[in-house]
Amino acid sequence: MPMEDTPLVASLATKPEDGLGISAVVSGEDDAPIRCIGLRLWLGRNEVLRGLDLTVHRGEILSIMGRTGSGKSSLLRCMTGLVRPTGGQALLFGQDVSSVNEDQLNRLRRRAGMVFQSAALFDSLTVFENVAFFPRRFRKLDVGALSALVAEKLALVGMEGTERLMPAELSGGMAKRVGIARALASEPEVILYDEPEAGLDPIMRGTVDSVIRGLRDSLGMTSVIVSHHVDHALSISDRAALLHDGVIHVVGRPDEFHASEDPLLRQFITGSAEGPLTDAPAPGAGEEV
Ligand SMILES: Nc1ncnc2c1ncn2[C@@H]1O[C@H](COP(=O)(O)OP(=O)(O)OP(=O)(O)O)[C@@H](O)[C@H]1O
Numbered sequence: 021m022p023m024e025d026t027p028l029v030a031s032l033a034t035k036p037e038d039g040l041g042i043s044a045v046v047s048g049e050d051d052a053p054i055r056c057i058g059l060r061l062w063l064g065r066n067e068v069l070r071g072l073d074l075t076v077h078r079g080e081i082l083s084i085m086g087r088t089g090s091g092k093s094s095l096l097r098c099m100t101g102l103v104r105p106t107g108g109q110a111l112l113f114g115q116d117v118s119s120v121n122e123d124q125l126n127r128l129r130r131r132a133g134m135v136f137q138s139a140a141l142f143d144s145l146t147v148f149e150n151v152a153f154f155p156r157r158f159r160k161l162d163v164g165a166l167s168a169l170v171a172e173k174l175a176l177v178g179m180e181g182t183e184r185l186m187p188a189e190l191s192g193g194m195a196k197r198v199g200i201a202r203a204l205a206s207e208p209e210v211i212l213y214d215e216p217e218a219g220l221d222p223i224m225r226g227t228v229d230s231v232i233r234g235l236r237d238s239l240g241m242t243s244v245i246v247s248h249h250v251d252h253a254l255s256i257s258d259r260a261a262l263l264h265d266g267v268i269h270v271v272g273r274p275d276e277f278h279a280s281e282d283p284l285l286r287q288f289i290t291g292s293a294e295g296p297l298t299d300a301p302a303p304g305a306g307e308e309v
């Protein structure tokens with residue numbers, strides 16, 4: 021068992037070969053697309069990540085859950101080099117994102133798509149231009165091939181025929197789906213989704229879930245999904261991790277999460293107002309930033 025994945029709750033196994041039941045999960049430490057080792061991050065006066073260890077294995081869907089303000093989005097930003105950690109290492113495809121130069125970092129980032137919590141579309145560009153943005157810059161596609169690529173990715177997320185719309189004309193859920201299509205259009209090896217289900221109705225959520233699963237099953241794509249929604253996260257993932265107090269408190273398979281008697285995890289799963297999660301103040305509460 022990799023040391024950095026050693027869960028605090030001993031009953032939660034973490035080895036990919038420990039019965040995840042999908043053939044795509046084959047990686048060991050060496051070809052793990054993402055690995056965090058002793059990751060630390062200060063933001064303002066708040067130490068958000070406090071020596072966090074986590075390995076994302078090739079071909080798996082890994083959910084990261086945690087209370088609001090616990091540092092999930094910050095962790096994704098560290099993983100992709102958008103934020104520089106104050107300590108430890110974030111390895112993207114085996115390279116420390118803090119020690120590579122800008123060109124190398126950009127090359128690594130092209131292999132790891134990101135779906136931002138707020139969709140983060142380019143407001144002055146149409147849906148087409150948003151989705152075509154990265155393939156146009158980094159792939160030699162003629163106009164027809166580019167249009168076909170954009171149409172295909174939009175159709176995957178139920179947004180076909182919206183190429184000419186501007187971001188201001190989209191609902192939150194529509195913008196989110198265009199953000200997913202934009203990440204898919206680069207055909208990356210890994211996609212990191214920050215709350216992909218936010219703003220989506222159950223039917224659209226199901227559509228997005230089947231896209232994520234389909235990419236794993238057909239291409240062996242690795243997905244990291246940040247979510248507040250325990251049921252959703254556990255239903256879609258091969259493994260899940262609970263971020264608490266700046267570290268990964270537990271990581272394991274969904275069935276192990278459900279079976280665990282760890283009080284903190286149980287409170288998170290049941291959503292109870294009382295327990296160890298609420299004995300401490302909410303993360304970041306009352307702190308100046
Ligand atoms: N740029 C920043 N400067 C200072 N503090 C920040 C900054 N960004 C985030 N924080 C703080 O870091 C903590 C973690 O924020 P983060 O957005 O990573 O949490 P989160 O788990 O994604 O929350 P949510 O579930 O609400 O999206 C919070 O306390 C937040 O106030």
Ligand SMILES: [Mg+2]
Pocket residue numbers: 092093094137214
């Ligand atoms: Mg967040």
